[in-house]
Amino acid sequence: MRRVQIPLLAVAAAALGLLPFLRHARNRLLSGQPIDSYVSFGLASPLWTVGFALGLGLLVLPLFRPGALTRWTSLLGAGIALAAAAAIGANAAAHLAAAGSPAARTSLGSGAWLFAATLLLLASDTARRLRFGLAGLVPVFAPLALLLALGTLAPLSLLREYAVQHDAFRAAFGQHVALVLGALGPALLIGVPLGVAAQRWAALRRVAFPVLNLIQTIPSIALFGLLIGPLAWLGTMIPGVSGIGTVPAILALVLYSLLPIVRNTVEGLDGVPRGVRTAARAMGMSPAQTFLQVDATLALPVLLSGLRVTAVQAVGLAAVSALIGAGGLGAIIFQGLFANALDLVILGALPVIALAVAADLVFRLLTAWSRAALGGAV
Amino acid sequence: MAFLTRRTVLGAATAAALAPRADAAAPVKVGSKLDTEAALLGTIVLQVLKAGGIPTESRLRLGPTKILRAAILSGDVDLYPEYTGNGAFFFNQESNPVWKNVTQGYDLVRRLDADANRLAWLPPAPANNTWGIAVNGDAATREKLSSMEDFARWAKAGGAKLVASAEFVESPAALPAFQAAYGFKLAADQLVILAGGDTAATERAAAEGISGVNAAMAYGTDGAIAALDLRLMDDIKHAQMVYEPSPVVRQAALDANPSIPGLLAPAFAALDGATLRTLNGRIAVDGQDVAAVASAWLKEKGLLK
Amino acid sequence: MITLDHVTRRYQGFSALEDVTLTVADGEILVLIGASGSGKSTLLQLINRLQDPSSGTVRVDGEDIAGIAPEQLRRRMGYVIQGGGLFPHWTVARNIATVPRLLGWDRARIDARVTELLDLLRLDATRLRNAYPHMLSGGQQQRVGVARALAAGPSILLMDEPFGALDPVTRAELQAEIRRIHTETGCTIVFVTHDMDEALGLATRIAVIDRGRLVQLGTPLELLTRPATDQVAHFIGTTDRGLKLLAVQRVGDRVRPGETTPGEPVSAEISLSSALSAMVTRSQDRLPVSDPAGAPLGTIHLADLLGP
Numbered sequence: 001m002r003r004v005q006i007p008l009l010a011v012a013a014a015a016l017g018l019l020p021f022l023r024h025a026r027n028r029l030l031s032g033q034p035i036d037s038y039v040s041f042g043l044a045s046p047l048w049t050v051g052f053a054l055g056l057g058l059l060v061l062p063l064f065r066p067g068a069l070t071r072w073t074s075l076l077g078a079g080i081a082l083a084a085a086a087a088i089g090a091n092a093a094a095h096l097a098a099a100g101s102p103a104a105r106t107s108l109g110s111g112a113w114l115f116a117a118t119l120l121l122l123a124s125d126t127a128r129r130l131r132f133g134l135a136g137l138v139p140v141f142a143p144l145a146l147l148l149a150l151g152t153l154a155p156l157s158l159l160r161e162y163a164v165q166h167d168a169f170r171a172a173f174g175q176h177v178a179l180v181l182g183a184l185g186p187a188l189l190i191g192v193p194l195g196v197a198a199q200r201w202a203a204l205r206r207v208a209f210p211v212l213n214l215i216q217t218i219p220s221i222a223l224f225g226l227l228i229g230p231l232a233w234l235g236t237m238i239p240g241v242s243g244i245g246t247v248p249a250i251l252a253l254v255l256y257s258l259l260p261i262v263r264n265t266v267e268g269l270d271g272v273p274r275g276v277r278t279a280a281r282a283m284g285m286s287p288a289q290t291f292l293q294v295d296a297t298l299a300l301p302v303l304l305s306g307l308r309v310t311a312v313q314a315v316g317l318a319a320v321s322a323l324i325g326a327g328g329l330g331a332i333i334f335q336g337l338f339a340n341a342l343d344l345v346i347l348g349a350l351p352v353i354a355l356a357v358a359a360d361l362v363f364r365l366l367t368a369w370s371r372a373a374l375g376g377a378v
Numbered sequence: 379m380a381f382l383t384r385r386t387v388l389g390a391a392t393a394a395a396l397a398p399r400a401d402a403a404a405p406v407k408v409g410s411k412l413d414t415e416a417a418l419l420g421t422i423v424l425q426v427l428k429a430g431g432i433p434t435e436s437r438l439r440l441g442p443t444k445i446l447r448a449a450i451l452s453g454d455v456d457l458y459p460e461y462t463g464n465g466a467f468f469f470n471q472e473s474n475p476v477w478k479n480v481t482q483g484y485d486l487v488r489r490l491d492a493d494a495n496r497l498a499w500l501p502p503a504p505a506n507n508t509w510g511i512a513v514n515g516d517a518a519t520r521e522k523l524s525s526m527e528d529f530a531r532w533a534k535a536g537g538a539k540l541v542a543s544a545e546f547v548e549s550p551a552a553l554p555a556f557q558a559a560y561g562f563k564l565a566a567d568q569l570v571i572l573a574g575g576d577t578a579a580t581e582r583a584a585a586e587g588i589s590g591v592n593a594a595m596a597y598g599t600d601g602a603i604a605a606l607d608l609r610l611m612d613d614i615k616h617a618q619m620v621y622e623p624s625p626v627v628r629q630a631a632l633d634a635n636p637s638i639p640g641l642l643a644p645a646f647a648a649l650d651g652a653t654l655r656t657l658n659g660r661i662a663v664d665g666q667d668v669a670a671v672a673s674a675w676l677k678e679k680g681l682l683k
Numbered sequence: 684m685i686t687l688d689h690v691t692r693r694y695q696g697f698s699a700l701e702d703v704t705l706t707v708a709d710g711e712i713l714v715l716i717g718a719s720g721s722g723k724s725t726l727l728q729l730i731n732r733l734q735d736p737s738s739g740t741v742r743v744d745g746e747d748i749a750g751i752a753p754e755q756l757r758r759r760m761g762y763v764i765q766g767g768g769l770f771p772h773w774t775v776a777r778n779i780a781t782v783p784r785l786l787g788w789d790r791a792r793i794d795a796r797v798t799e800l801l802d803l804l805r806l807d808a809t810r811l812r813n814a815y816p817h818m819l820s821g822g823q824q825q826r827v828g829v830a831r832a833l834a835a836g837p838s839i840l841l842m843d844e845p846f847g848a849l850d851p852v853t854r855a856e857l858q859a860e861i862r863r864i865h866t867e868t869g870c871t872i873v874f875v876t877h878d879m880d881e882a883l884g885l886a887t888r889i890a891v892i893d894r895g896r897l898v899q900l901g902t903p904l905e906l907l908t909r910p911a912t913d914q915v916a917h918f919i920g921t922t923d924r925g926l927k928l929l930a931v932q933r934v935g936d937r938v939r940p941g942e943t944t945p946g947e948p949v950s951a952e953i954s955l956s957s958a959l960s961a962m963v964t965r966s967q968d969r970l971p972v973s974d975p976a977g978a979p980l981g982t983i984h985l986a987d988l989l990g991p
Contacts, residue, residue, distance in 0.1 A: 027663045029582055029602050103605075103664045164667045232452050242454045244445050279768030282733060282841075283781050283831075284758035298772055325440035325449070331412075335439065338413050339662055340578030374772035375815035 004125050005063060012118040019111030022089055024096050027103045028157075028341050034109060035092070044091030048084045055081030059122065071126050076139040078123040082116055083143035086153055093155035107157035107343050134361065157343045165347065169332060173351060176328035179246070179318040180355075183253030184311060191258045192303070195265025196291075205266065212259040220317050223252045224324045249326035253317055257310045264306025268299025301370045308363030315356040319348075329355075406631050406638070409437040409446055409455035414662045415507065415599055415654065419459035419623055421672040422645055429682055430641040451495060456631035457638075461621035462487055462502055469494075472551060477619040480506075484622065491626070498632055500639050502624035503649035505599050509552050509618055511540065512596035514584050515607035525612040529593070530560035533568065541570040541580045541588075542595035551619060559617035578662070581606055599651055601658025623649070648679055684709050685730055685839065685871070690739035692725055692895075699725045701895040702739075709838075712865055712872040714882040716918070717892035723875045726892065727841055730873060731757045743839070758782055761832030761840040761870075765847045767824040769816040775801075775827050776812045782835040800830040803864065822853035826860070833864070840872045846881070858885055879919055883907075883931055891915050903931040929956035934983050938972045942982040948973035951980055955988050 021040045025032025041049050058077025062070040086108075093106035120140070127136035153159050162169060198205040218226075231251070232243035241247050272295050280290040322330030329348045336344025406427060410420030420438045427434050437455050440446055447468065449455040465487030466477045477483040484502055491497040513523050521532050532538050546552045547569060557563050570591050572579060577596050584594035585606035596603060596610060598621070603610055625642050632638060657675060660666045676682035685707040692700040700722045707713045715723040728734040729741050732753040741748050748756055769778050776797045783793045801808040804826040816824055825845060832840055842861075846854040858881060865872055876882055882889050883903045891898045891906070891914075899911035907928050910916035919927065935951030948971040949961055961970055968985040 027605050028665045029578055029606065029663055030586065031582070105665070160665060164665055228448060232448065235452060242449075242452060244441065244449055244454060273768075273771070275764050275766055275768040276770060278733070279762070279764055280770070282731060282757055282762035282764070282768075284754045284756075284785055285781075286754050289785075294770060323441055323445075325437070325445055331439055334412055338576065338578070340576060340582060341662075341665070375774065376817070 005060075005122060008118050008122050008125075009060065012115050012122075015111045015114035015118065019114060020109035021111045022092055022106055023109045024093075024100075024106045025104065026101065028105050029339075032105070032107070035096075035106075037111060040088055040092040043095045044088040048087045048091060052081055052084035052088065055079070055084055059119075062126065068130060071130055072136075072139065074126050075123055075136045078119050078126075079140040079143040082119055082140070083147050085112060085115060086144060086156075087147055090153045090155045090159075093157070097155055105157040105160070105343075106155065134365070158346060161341065161343045161347050165332065165344070169347070172327060172329050172332050172348070175326070176315075176318050176330075176352070176355065179249055179253065179321060179326060179328050180311065180314045180359075182246075183250050183257055183314050183318075184307070186250070187254045187257035187261055187310065188307075190254070191261030192265050194258070195262040196269065198262060199266045199269040208262060212262060215255050216259050220252065220256070220320045221323065223255070224248055224321070227251060228324070244325045246326050248324055249318070249321035249328075252321070253314050256317060257314055260306045260309045260313070261303070264303050264309075265299065267306075268302030269295055271302060272298045297374065301367050301374065304363060304367040304370055308360060308367065311359040311363060312356045315352060315359055319352050404634070405433040405435040406635060407435045407437050407454070407456045409440045409449055409458040411443060411446055411458075412439050412441060414601065414668075415597075415623070415658050416459060417668050418654075418657055418661060418672060419503075419625075419649075421668050422649075422676065423457065423459065423625060423642060425669075425672055425676060425682060426641050426645050427638065430637055432635050432637065432641070450497065450626060450628060453628065453630075457625055457627045459623045460499075460626045461507060462499070462624055463508065463619040463621035465490065466551075466619060478616050480620050480622070483620050484624065492629070496629040498627045498629055500625045500627060500642055501646060502622035503646040503654070504622065505649055505651040505654045506620055506622060507597050507599040507654070508613075508621040509546065510596050510598050510610050510613060511556070512581060512584065512594050512600075512603050512608040512610045513538075514587065514592040515609055517592045518609035523609065523611065525614050526556060526560050526617070527614065529611045530562035533562045533564055536565075536568070538564065538593050539568050539570065539589075539591045540564055540593040540595070541572065541583045541591040543572050543576070543580070546595045547571055555617045556613075559615045578602060581608060584608060599654040599658060601655055601660070601662040603659075604655060605659050605663040645676065645679075645681055648681075684744055685873070686740075686742040687726070687729065688740045688742070690726075690729060690736045690741060692722075692729065692734060693737045698895050700729075700736075703892075703895075703897045705890055705897060705900055707871060707873055708887075709871055710869050711887035712861075712874060712885055714886035714889045715873065715875045715892055716877065716879065716882045716889055718918075719877060721892045722895040723877075723892045724843055727843055727873060727875050730839070731760050731762060731841060733757075754785075758785055758835065759837055759839070761829075761834075761837045763825075763828050763832045763840070763842040763845045765844045766821075767816070767828030767831075767845075769824055769827055769831070771816050774813045774815060775806075775819070778816070778827060779831045779834050781831055786835055796834060797830075800833060803833070803867075804830045804860065806830070821849050822857065825849060825853075825857060829857075829860070829864070833868070833870075838870050840870050842872065842874045844875050844877070847876075847878075854881070861885060880927070883927055891918060904928075907931065926956055929959060929988060930954050934958050934972055935974075935980075937987040938981040938983050939987070940981040943979065944969050944971040944982045946971055948979060949983075950975060958983055959985075959988055 016037045020034030021037040022035040023032035024035055055077045058073045059081060060074075061077070062074050089106075089108055089112060096106050097104060123136065123140050127133035130136065147153050154163070194208065198208045227248040228243035231241060231248050235241040235243065276294060276298075277290065280294045281287075285293065318326075318328050319330035319333060322328050322334050329352050332348030333345050333352075336342065336346075336348060408420055408424050408427070410416040417438055424434050424436055424438075437449075440449060440455065443464065446455065446458050446460070450458060462484045463477055465483065466472045466474065469487075469490050471477075474486075476486055484499065488499040491499060511526070511529060513529065517523070517537075521528070521537065523529055523532060529538065542553065553564075570583070570589050577594070577600055580594035581596055581600065581602045583589065583591050585608060594608065596608070598610065602608075623646070625646065627638060653675075657671055660671045661668055673682060687703055687705050690700060690703045691698070703726065715726055717723045725734060729736055730743070732748060732751075735749070743756070770781070776794075779797050779800055780793045783796060788796075797812070798808050801811065806823065806826055811819065811823070816827070819827065828845065832842075846857050849857065861872070862885065874885060886903055888900060888902055889906055890900045893914050899906060899915050906915065906919060907924065910919060932955045933951065934949060934953055934955060937955065938951060946965065946967065949958060951972050951974050958970060962968060962985055969982050972980045972983050974980050
């Protein structure tokens with residue numbers, strides 16, 4: 001444990017000490033003046049500094065007294081330190097805003113972000129050593145969530161962007177999730193039967209994989225561009241189909257999702273021992289019963305693992321689809337890029353990362369559960 | 379009476395329910411490009427039309443120019459604000475000098491699009507959002523720069539350092555047109571070239587003096603110019619094409635909603651360059667909400683209750 | 684009774700079985716033996732329609748099985764493969780319950796039957812009932828495989844090289860189990876193997892298959908004393924033929940009745956080779972013989988081992 005914790009703590013300290021904690025700019029577009037942590041802590045209420053110290057103390061406690069309890073409190077300490085640091089930033093921002101013009105913005109600097117990143121790494125390392133480490137998400141993020149709900153963090157530039165973009169953000173988030181789910185459904189409906197067929201007929205396998213691999217290599221923006229023409233032509237005949245918007249985005253996402261799903265279906269079915277299939281038929285199970293009760297059940301964990309890859313990939317790709325008018329969190333990211341407002345970019349990017357991590361976790365849990373349900377046989 | 383059986387009554391009711399009703403107009407789909415000004419203009423259109431009792435559907439921030447053009451041609455969008463000068467690219471007439479004239483350019487694109495695509499270009503706002511060069515405020519004051527002629531003089535003296543996109547530097551309609559009209563040529567060490575066409579980045583660079591630049595590629599109605607204390611050089615010889623924002627509407631949508639031109643005309647007429655710059659500034663620099671800025675301005679002008 | 688009538692099985696130009704005719708009598712253990720690829724497994728699979736003949740008829744209890752739906756047919760027969768072929772994601776109990784569940788038995792009846800079979804196969808019911816196959820040893824897995832095949836009480840048991848992957852000790856144990864189960868249930872067993880010793884030890888009759896053809900069909904003694912072709916003789920093996928002959932005959936066939944000899948008696952049921960082994964161990968040239976109940980029968984002399 002020390003091998004990982006010590007260097008990470010060193011990086012966290014360096015981030016706080018050497019890199020700017022905050023940046024203060026006259027307006028939204030300028031990069032602003034760096035403000036180091038010493039000044040920031042000084043501008044903020046001492047209460048937060050105490051909380052910060054307490055959090056850090058709990059965080060490093062396991063180094064001196066290892067054990068499950070100190071590990072849980074370490075997670076809580078990370079959460080408190082994160083929240084306190086954010087609150088200090090917000091406090092300082094409020095002071096600076098009072099002194100400057102209404103257009104002035106204070107945003108978190110590279111030091112604050114790096115500090116937060118190392119803290120999260122430390123926490124995840126600690127959580128890994130605990131039995132229900134996944135529940136560690138609660139102590140780490142609850143204090144931050146509480147501050148967000150109370151509005152303590154409102155003076156920060158990131159939150160001010162959110163305040164303005166509130167409705168657009170909600171809509172974009174919903175669109176993003178809808179795009180991902182809307183693509184996973186058809187991808188499963190097409191990919192799983194295709195995988196089953198490919199596993200059975202070698203000729204199909206020889207054709208399908210090269211084609212799917214080729215599709216994967218096409219850059220997403222290029223694929224969107226390629227789809228505009230044919231879909232627009234199709235749209236003249238079928239209402240609701242058009243070259244831009246949700247339809248091409250979902251179509252492209254489905255195409256990209258096919259390879260992992262087909263590949264994992266084939267792999268999962270390949271993993272069924274031959275004797276087991278023969279035994280099932282010899283017992284008198286019909287082909288359908290054999291497939292459902294034996295093949296499909298045994299292949300399920302591998303398929304779920306493939307779905308994990310698919311879902312995470314889809315979350316990322318859906319961000320690009322904003323470029324063809326499909327909406328989603330990508331619209332916020334690109335808006336920020338065009339307006340050169342970096343906090344807007346972060347406002348769009350953080351939820352995408354969170355969604356990707358959430359999708360990964362959900363499917364990891366599902367895969368592990370399915371393996372356990374099969375008695376650890378697969 | 380035999381013919382009034384249940385089946386015929388049911389059939390007639392169903393037919394009546396399913397038949398397209400000529401009096402209920404389909405909502406007008408209003409789109410816009412991704413950038414700040416496009417979103418502002420699109421929002422103004424939406425609010426004005428809604429106040430005028432026309433049902434609308436928002437498709438703002440749909441994508442870049444190419445996407446919007448494809449959308450309006452295919453009917454995915456009924457109306458979006460486009461620049462008169464872009465007609466040169468839609469109809470492959472980049473070298474036609476008529477685009478540098480305010481009225482002639484508008485007339486040409488109006489005629490071309492009406493004939494070829496049944497698209498109507500409504501009267502544009504008197505704001506020229508064309509390419510320009512904005513100089514760092516301190517440098518402009520020090521060197522007494524206010525027009526492109528002054529800039530040319532300064533550039534020849536070796537004082538200027540411009541940051542621009544590759545497209546701006548290479549496109550015959552952009553920097554080369556300036557250089558030809560005003561008789562100057564920027565040397566390689568007087569140029570910093572960025573990959574993308576983001577004027578927010580170039581303007582920030584000129585304002586902060588990043589990499590020693592003191593002049594930036596800019597658009598005529600950029601909101602950041604005033605906020606960053608930059609000075610836009612006046613194009614007195616009209617070297618650039620004119621880009622005035624005009625609502626482009628599908629003729630079919632116009633026929634269904636003939637009140638659209640009357641509603642939009644006063645709003646667009648009031649959007650001159652200075653106004654547009656101020657409004658853009660409130661959104662891009664102050665970070666205010668587009669809808670709030672639009673409705674506040676419309677109310678100020680008495681175009682919204 | 685199982686009848687194969689001029690059965691041929693060809694696919695993709697390759698002839699797996701060519702004009703095979705044989706009958707399996709009720710209650711006998713018929714061992715199909717041959718080299719790898721000789722077609723013996725194919726023959727076995729014709730009986731439960733895992734494969735269908737290209738020409739010829741297969742009849743079970745007089746009925747042409749081509750007219751019976753495969754699933755229905757297979758649920759009436761037990762099938763055991765090498766390694767057991769247990770479903771890895773189901774417990775031992777669930778595995779054994781496979782066919783009863785397909786037949787729609789109720790829970791109580793299934794549970795009782797599972798316990799009965801675990802006992803029959805000498806498996807610890809309480810410990811292993813809810814275990815998963817990967818937790819069991821190879822021998823245990825094979826026992827569960829046999830239990831699963833017997834679950835619905837079939838009258839026909841098909842076994843395809845079931846003990847091939849086991850060590851010799853376990854293999855001997857399981858062979859003994861099969862003999863015991865055969866005696867207790869009286870089912871008909873068709874058993875495929877390439878191991879002649881296994882065949883000689885288990886079979887009522889042996890069918891030698893070579894390159895898709897039936898070369899000889901007879902009792903172990905017939906094969907040993909009158910091999911039909913050189914191939915069969917070669918298959919039986921030229922070394923230890925004498926010991927194999929001793930192994931397939933019983934003491935009871937050669938005992939001299941009435942004669943008494945001191946010492947611990949051997950059962951009339953043991954093989955002549957076991958008797959020889961006992962004589963060597965005791966350094967005696969004669970042994971007292973008793974019947975299975977323990978009553979004295981007579982004596983067997985070393986000379987009696989050499990033939991009638």
